[in-house]
Amino acid sequence: MCSADRRAACGAWPVGVRVPSPQETAAYFRELLEFETVEGGRETWHLLCAGEYGATAPSAAITLRPGDALEVSELTFEVGSPHELEDLHAYLAQAGQVVEPVGADNEAGPGIAVRDPCGVVVQCRLPGADLQTRLRPPALRPRRLGHVNLKMSEPGASARFFIDTLGLRLSDQVGDLLFFLRVSSEHHNLGLRGGAERVNVHHIGMEIHGWESFRSICDHIAACGRVVEYGPGRHGPGNNLFVYVVEPRSGLRLELYADMVHIHDELAYQPTRWETPSRYGRPAS
Ligand SMILES: [Fe+2]
Numbered sequence: 154m155c156s157a158d159r160r161a162a163c164g165a166w167p168v169g170v171r172v173p174s175p176q177e178t179a180a181y182f183r184e185l186l187e188f189e190t191v192e193g194g195r196e197t198w199h200l201l202c203a204g205e206y207g208a209t210a211p212s213a214a215i216t217l218r219p220g221d222a223l224e225v226s227e228l229t230f231e232v233g234s235p236h237e238l239e240d241l242h243a244y245l246a247q248a249g250q251v252v253e254p255v256g257a258d259n260e261a262g263p264g265i266a267v268r269d270p271c272g273v274v275v276q277c278r279l280p281g282a283d284l285q286t287r288l289r290p291p292a293l294r295p296r297r298l299g300h301v302n303l304k305m306s307e308p309g310a311s312a313r314f315f316i317d318t319l320g321l322r323l324s325d326q327v328g329d330l331l332f333f334l335r336v337s338s339e340h341h342n343l344g345l346r347g348g349a350e351r352v353n354v355h356h357i358g359m360e361i362h363g364w365e366s367f368r369s370i371c372d373h374i375a376a377c378g379r380v381v382e383y384g385p386g387r388h389g390p391g392n393n394l395f396v397y398v399v400e401p402r403s404g405l406r407l408e409l410y411a412d413m414v415h416i417h418d419e420l421a422y423q424p425t426r427w428e429t430p431s432r433y434g435r436p437a438s
């Protein structure tokens with residue numbers, strides 16, 4: 154197991170996904186959820202929001218890269234200092250992981266990348282430069298990236314990788330099909346689910362401002378002539394309120410959520426094994 158100081162923080166930086174038309178997908182979510190969007194060059198677009206609580210500058214929550222079809226490009230975890238990055242690098246190398254360097258760019262500082270057992274590219278990077286962007290006051294726009302939910306063939310093996318090598322903690326699991334992991338006090342920052350031959354993004358969880366926001370957002374979606382995919386409702390694991398929306402061209406699904414459980418007592422908390430798979434035949438948590 155990693156020691157606490159080897160753990161990374163999650164959510165400050167974007168999750169990268171490939172979609173057929175980053176510009177079109179960005180425009181869709183700009184209209185539907187009032188994301189701020191910026192072009193990042195090479196057909197890449199960023200969806201911005203306020204970021205983690207206490208952040209003084211906005212951050213890119215989702216980076217859309219060009220590709221033939223929806224695909225997860227990379228997960229990025231934050232590493233707080235060069236010393237911690239060095240420590241993590243040494244630990245991963247000693248654990249037999251193939252560690253690749255990652256150069257600084259306009260998304261984050263330098264870092265390293267490894268692959269989980271299902272092939273997911275996992276970056277651990279130092280903070281980058283301030284985006285020098287200020288956001289309009291939020292109306293509908295989600296506040297921050299909260300979690301990424303991936304589908305894959307071997308979620309149990311992947312869960313072990315994130316727990317044993319990067320220090321994530323297991324919050325709950327649904328049988329051996331779905332694992333909820335956290336790097337913060339929030340119930341989950343990463344969901345790993347089985348049932349897919351090829352690894353891909355199932356959904357990206359964006360926190361909204363509270364349960365009152367669901368009405369405004371759903372009204373706006375209806376006014377745009379769109380429909381939600383699923384919800385609103387409340388999940389079992391995480392106990393969060395949710396509604397799902399999908400961008401039709403790429404199939405990229407966002408979960409808008411609020412009111413998720415936080416785990417503050419690490420010593421007392423015991424993960425629950427849920428055994429109600431029939432509840433999760435549709436998008437879960
Ligand atoms: Fe979720």
